[in-house]
Amino acid sequence: MEAIQLVDLTRCYGKRTAIEQLNLSVASGEVFGFVGPNGAGKTTTLRIIAGLLPPTSGEVYVNGISVRQSLSSARRQIGYMPDYFGVYPDLRVWEYLDFFAGCYQIAESERPRMIEDLLDLVELTHRKDDLVDRLSRGMKQRLSLARALIHDPQVLLLDEPASGLDPRARVEIRELLVELARMGKTIFFSTHILADVAEICTRVGILEAGRLVAEGRLEELRLIASSRRRIELTLLDQVERAEALLGALPGITHIERLDGNLTGQRPALSFEFSGDDTGLCGILSQLVQSGLPVLQFREDQHDLEEVFLRATKGIVS
Amino acid sequence: MITLSQAGRLLLRNPVLVKEVRTRMRGGRTFIVLTIHLLALAGALAAAYLLFRASLTTGVNLEARRLFGKAVFGLMIWMELITISFIAPALTSGAIASERERQTLDLLRVTLLSSRALVLGKYLSGLVFIFLLVLSSLPLQTLPFVIGGVLAQEILVAVLILAVTAVAFCAAGIFFSSLFSRVLLSTVLAYAFAIFVVFGIPMILLLVLLVLGAGLGGAIDSISLRTQMMLIFIGWLAVSMTPGATIVATEVALLDQQGLLLARLHLGNGSEVAFPSPWIFYVVFYLLVSIGMLWFSAKRVSRIEM
Incomplete structure (x- = not known):
């Protein structure tokens, strides 16, 4: 079952189109990272899903319920956390x-x-009787998350949940999201902190100028970003023989020697390979059968920044 | 059909009302305001008593007591009216606008809280506080009843007018707060509304009477009955739209043995024309205006950013 479904979603502000024909599905239990540069339309999309903003056209379904037609029912399914913390300074945490x-x-x-359970979950039980205004930013963010969970929603919409937090608070929020995902919640969150996406997302959507420019599992996006795989090979010795062997194999290009002696590390090679996983296994097998002392054989992962940069063009709507 | 007790329970369960009352009663602010209010009333009462004692030359007689009772009654009501005019806008004019400024309005809008419940909660929290002020000062207000010279009916009508004034001024505060996103602007307009109702309408009325009086030169008989009727109706309407004039007019009607329900006015040819007593129109008119303003505010809140 789709937890969130966006169908031809368009939102215009006057003549400016913030979101254009957005189609997206997030399955139940997924952690979906919504990435994009500032002004891409991430917050607008989240606000439309939360029912705070009507779309110019298109439909939003949350657990199969149309947000436009049954706003109240849809809101029971949604926990929304905006990218700011609304404070009632005179209230205590439990209040x-x-x-x-x-x-x-x-x-x-x-x-x-x-309330006890939620404070326990976000580790704020000890601050239960404190005024909200006296909490640190990280604590406020955790309290905000507890607020979004108060009615036990199935879908969580989080707008930049780790924005403006120090590294420790970011890690805490990230751990909380992992815990919530383990509890079966569907999490749809926007962020520009790509490390968070790489850590916890099951799927990623990249938005630019109101359009979804890439979407899928992180590994899929990495493949899309680069059709050639870069492999790193570390040996005990005999690096010249390994270089010659690799040069004779099909599909291998750009062999480079990584001079480990300068850094006191083992000698290593890197090369690009255009084949699939089976082909990669074959290469490793041949290296070992040739008697080469292979210490490490690993694929150099394209980081998400690279995927992001390749997917987007720096356009802001 | 919702019963009265169900409606009461619903109101008491209104989370906005609970939160507002809870935070308002927190700390010493409320008790300080309440104490200052009662001290001001008691101080004015003491000053009036001292002046009364000093002005007596022939000792206390029944007539003097009646006069003192009326003076104290008028003083208390005016002071309450001024208090309501200043506190009601302060309590409600930032109610919705401050939610926007604090960025908490969206947090409320994504919940199941209806815009009606939000507006009603904000409104009632302000009104409850004003009623607390009025109720706490009732012993001082009813003192003239003990002294003499004031009827229980007069006190009841005056308290009713004060209550309706609070209802209307709080509603106006909420109305302007829902209309504008800036607290300052909504506060200024809410005060302008209160000042216009309490002072503006009587001043306009006075000005019109002066101009008309000068124009006619006292020759009311020279104009047609129809025009006389129309002028009297406009005068009655203006009197019935301002709390001070309504209380005075109702008092005059009672002194003239006209009763609580009708106000009889004399035309140039000696005949009489009867209108409902000004307090009736005042209560009905401002209750309807308040309901209208609250209804519009709820609509406005539900449409924000749509």
């Missing part, structure tokens, strides 16, 4: 959650247990 529990019509008798 803040109690207030939003009331807004979601959760019975008063159920709230204390629910």
Whole structure:
């Protein structure tokens, strides 16, 4: 079942088109990273899914419910966390959650247990009676996440959840998202921190100027970004013989010697290979059968920045 | 069909109302405002008493007591009216706009909280506080009843007018707050509305009466009955739209033995024309205006950024 489905979604602000014919499906239980440069339309998309902004055209379905037609039912399925933290400075941490529990019509008798559980999840139990305004930014962000979870939604929409946080707070939020994914929640989050995407996303969508320019599993995107695979080979010795052997094999180009002696490391080679995984196994097999002392044989992963840069052109709508 | 007790329970469960009352009662601010309000009323009462004692030359008699009772009653009501005019806009004019400024409006809009519940919660939290001020000062307000010279009906009508004034001014605050995104602008307009109702309408009325009086030169008989009727109706309408004039007019009607429900006015030819007592129109008119403003505010909140 699709947790989120966007069908031909378009949103215009006057003459400017923020999102154009966006089609996207996120399966239940997925962690979907929505990546794009500033002004690409990420927040607009999230606000439309949350029912805060009507699309100019197109439809949004959350767990099969049309946001346009059954906003109230759709909102029961959605936990939304914007890229800012709305503060009620006079409220204590538990009161803040109690207030939003009331807004979601959760019975008063159920709230204390629910609040305890959520504070436990976001590790804020010890700050339960503190005023919200006295929390650090990272704690506020975790409280914000607890607020988004107060009605136990199946789908979480998170707009830049780690934005502006220090490294420790970022890691904490990331761990929380992993935990939530383990609990079966569908997480749709926008970010420009690509490391977060690489760490926790099952799928990624890259948005540019309101258009989805790439979408898929991270490995798929890496392949799309580069049709040639770069392999690194580390040996105990006999690097010249390995170089000659590789040069004779089909599909291998750009063999380079990585001078390990300068850095005190083992001698190594890198080369590009245009074949598939079976071909790669064959190369390793031949190297070993030739008696070469192979210490390490690994594919150099294209990092997400490279994928992102290749997918986008730097256009802002 | 929703019963009264169900409606009451729904109101008490309104999370916005609970939150606003909870935060308003936190700290010493509310108690300081309440204390200052009661001290001001008590101080004015003490000053009036001292002035009354100093002005007595023949000792306390029944007539003097009645006069003192009326003076104290008028003073208390005016002070309450001024308090309501200044506090109601302050309590409500930032209600919706501040949610926008704090960026919490979106957080509320994604919940199941209806715009009606949001507006009503904000509105009632302001109104409850004003009613607390009025209720806490009731012992001082009813003192003239003990002194003499004031009827229970007069006190009841005055308190009703004060309550409706609070209802209307709080509604105006919410209305302007939903209309504008900036707290400052909505606050200025809410105060302008309150000042216009309390002081503006009586001043315009006075000005019109002066101009008309000068124009006619006291010869009311020289104009047709139809015109007289029309002028009296406009005057009655203007009186019935401002709280101070409404209280005074109702008081005058009661002193003239006209009763609580009708106000009889004399035409140039000696005949009478009767209108509903100004307080009736005032209460009905401002309750309807308040409902209209709250309804519009709820619509406006639900349409924000659509």
